[in-house]
Amino acid sequence: MAATKISLETLKTLDPxxxxxxxxxxxxxxLCVIETVYRSADPFQQRPIVGxxxxxxxxxxxxxxxxxxxxxxxxxxxxxxxxxxxRRAFESxxxxxxxxxxxxxxxxxxxxxxxxxxxxxxxxxxxxxxxCSEGGAGxxxxxxxxxxxxxxxxxxxxxxPAHITELLRRFERIQAKADEVIIRxxxxxxxxxxxxxxxxxxxxxxxxxxxxxxxxxxxxTFGEEALVSEAKRNATVTMKTEGSLLRLSKQxxxxxxxxxxxxxxNMEQARQKVLDGAHWIDVRYPSEYQYDRLxxxxxxxxxxxxxxxxxxDMGEEYIVYCQxxxxxxAAAFLLAQRGYHVFVLEGGLxxxxxxx
Numbered sequence: 638m639a640a641t642k643i644s645l646e647t648l649k650t651l652d653p654x655x656x657x658x659x660x661x662x663x664x665x666x667x668l669c670v671i672e673t674v675y676r677s678a679d680p681f682q683q684r685p686i687v688g689x690x691x692x693x694x695x696x697x698x699x700x701x702x703x704x705x706x707x708x709x710x711x712x713x714x715x716x717x718x719x720x721x722x723x724r725r726a727f728e729s730x731x732x733x734x735x736x737x738x739x740x741x742x743x744x745x746x747x748x749x750x751x752x753x754x755x756x757x758x759x760x761x762x763x764x765x766x767x768x769c770s771e772g773g774a775g776x777x778x779x780x781x782x783x784x785x786x787x788x789x790x791x792x793x794x795x796x797x798p799a800h801i802t803e804l805l806r807r808f809e810r811i812q813a814k815a816d817e818v819i820i821r822x823x824x825x826x827x828x829x830x831x832x833x834x835x836x837x838x839x840x841x842x843x844x845x846x847x848x849x850x851x852x853x854x855x856x857x858t859f860g861e862e863a864l865v866s867e868a869k870r871n872a873t874v875t876m877k878t879e880g881s882l883l884r885l886s887k888q889x890x891x892x893x894x895x896x897x898x899x900x901x902x903n904m905e906q907a908r909q910k911v912l913d914g915a916h917w918i919d920v921r922y923p924s925e926y927q928y929d930r931l932x933x934x935x936x937x938x939x940x941x942x943x944x945x946x947x948x949x950d951m952g953e954e955y956i957v958y959c960q961x962x963x964x965x966x967a968a969a970f971l972l973a974q975r976g977y978h979v980f981v982l983e984g985g986l987x988x989x990x991x992x993x
Contacts, residue, residue: 698736
């Protein structure tokens with residue numbers, strides 16, 4: 638197995654990878670598997686090619702087809718530009734010389750190609766041409782929101798392509814100056830934001846003192862909590878540097894992101910999921926949790942839910958709850974954006990019978 642990462646120049650020689658922009662190829666380079674196959678070995682005997690796109694980078698590989706026919710694929714040749722077995726299925730393979738192969742997950746590649754083709758025709762801000770005089774930015778520029786991990790496991794892995802198309806159309810780009818207040822604590826929620834460039838500081842008034850809670854950088858999102866819970870803004874976000882933000886109106890956010898990502902369950906359904914292995918998360922304050930919680934629930938207050946990213950198991954299911962369902966809906970959305978399998982207890986603890 639090679640330790641070095643494949644170069645962008647090499648990826649650009651392969652089809653259909655050559656159609657992807659450099660930003661996508663850079664992400665893809667980190668996810669490619671490169672292996673060395675020694676002479677006379679069949680690279681697919683122990684590791685089948687099913688579900689993968691495989692290319693010969695160097696050396697000579699013989700493919701054996703039905704009825705005894707065969708073909709020699711030489712690294713760097715015109716035939717080597719295409720993935721093995723995609724145009725014609727083969728029965729076995731044999732390395733004539735030592736061979737270097739690259740393997741790419743088919744599902745991963747299909748996702749990248751799909752969203753790239755969508756973004757070519759639907760750049761950010763096409764509904765507002767005057768705001769895109771510098772050229773509409775597609776998903777390649779929005780590296781955080783439309784990064785490959787989000788497309789595979791995060792918010793957009795759960796959305797139909799049509800919703801992605803509309804998101805690209807409806808995001809509005811705004812330029813922000815250093816020290817400019819983007820959202821103010823106590824104000825009504827109106828937009829969902831993505832930091833395209835620059836940095837933001839998050840502050841909250843605690844005991845009469847402004848406390849710094851977090852800092853957002855390129856690719857981070859904010860503003861969703863007030864929109865999902867239909868509450869006032871719970872913090873002030875100020876630009877630390879000059880930068881560019883992409884924002885989505887509350888109406889578009891609800892239609893294209895909130896509704897598809899939030900999945901509710903009633904108490905009976907939640908009880909069954911817990912019996913099947915799902916986990917309760919109580920997003921209320923510790924003082925509420927201490928005296929009034931569901932059996933086995935883990936307390937992660939809404940204000941701390943972002944700190945749980947990476948700590949929770951992506952392979953598990955979670956059911957979040959609060960008193961009414963407002964805070965839990967906000968927490969569930971934040972988790973769903975990161976690809977967690979999460980459900981909201983409909984109506985919260987006020988909405989149905991308690992578990993025994």
